[in-house]
Amino acid sequence: MSYKYLLLIVFSWSLQVGANDTINIASDEWCPYICNEDNKPGILIEIINEIAEAQGYDVNFTLMPLDRSLRLLQQSKLDMVLALTKEHIEAFDLRQSQEVYGGLYNDFYVSNETQWKFSTVENLKNFIEQGNILGLINGYEYGSAVSRLKETSGEFIFLASGDKPLSSALKMLSKQRITVLLDSRFNVEYEIQDKKITNLQYAGTQGIFVPLYIGFAPDTTLNYISTFDKGLIKLRTKGQLSKILQRYGISDWHSKK
Template identity: 30%
Template sequence: MTAWRALALLASCLLSSQLLATEPVRLVGDEFCPYNCDPASGKPGYMVEVLEEIFAAQGMTINYRLKPWSRAVHVVANGGAQILLANTYNSAPNKRLQLVMGEDSTCFLARNNYTWHYSDIPELQQHRLGAIQSYHYDSGGPLDQYLRSNHPQVYLAKGELPLRSLMSMLLQERIDLLLDNCNVLKRKVSKMGIAEQTRPAGTLPGYHADLHIAFSPADPDAEQLMALVRDGLSAMRSSGRLAEILKAYNVNDWQREDR
């Protein structure tokens, strides 16, 4: 064994022994399936499954809970949980303490009889639009600025299940359109069985970003925990195990060559 490998192994053992003394790693986010889903289901989301396996390999466990998004960010920022799931770069409590673990793109959804397709922000202003409060849909770009402008055509949902509320409003014709992450919308439409009542109404052009997991700046072990997850992701990718989990959720590896 080379000297650097021996040092790496020693560092790994010391890291594991320190973290093993802690309680379960606390994960939190709002429901954002397939990234993180209902913890009571058999498929809690690929981020949750991957993290659970990484920590289990070190003899550690997880405690995963759902909270409204603004509350989840606050909890992680203040040390009430150690990892925030499925955040965009700008929504992390500390931008340095995060790892890429997914892809973000924004899609629009309309009722099947509503003949509209996204073209630009000025045209969008003519339609009643539903979105989720405190979400970032284009990394602080023109769409996010419009959503935060208090425009009378914009409705911002909050609470425990904001996307489900928006879907109900759409079907009841209380809003004309809604938007969310493309993978999330596709999965929610399928789960609610409303594919025949709705239709895709365009993807936000030019926007493609990373989704992250963010570590609490109030956690003294945050950097060690982040290193453990980074190394675990690398090992799972090399072994093919990451691809197996992602395939079960019908999503691609965010480090694929065609990006």
């Protein structure tokens, strides 16, 4: 074996070890779960950092659009993507945590000047087809009823994208460039308070609480996934999770399961 070839093997092994010691994560901004602030990086970022530190891992987090991060995770170019629904997991053939890491509701928001309130998806369909625009976030899953609405009434739907899609969509709603926004109350209310937006109001909810999971690359071992699930359980048991949630004004989703 040549000296050059031996160096190549050693270098390749070193890269593999380095990759295993660093957790590569990507998601879009979706406060309070995933934020872009040094002092408040987000609930899920803080949870993963606590677990990773206890296991001796480094964390490399990149802010990017959700649809791109899902494609990279599917190709095993990332280790995990945060705050995913079961629909995301299944659609991209990913592995998922067994523990729940947050949750969402399908909540509607409108400007204070808009009188419409959500009652049924058919009611929503009729409203937007009168020329009103529904704002959604590109790559997000809202359930089968909303998916059908995207197919039948897509011309009346705006898909926000980018690294901070919810923030962008709320600005558009506040300026009445869209008429209705669908997202989760936890995230919308956090953004409204943080950005001091005063001209928006809640307009109803479709469906029930939807649990969120961590999505892992398809080749991830079950033992690796279990490390994070056990870490979350430990954080909850020791009261550390409660302290993290209190900083963001969010209650534990465990009671909603």
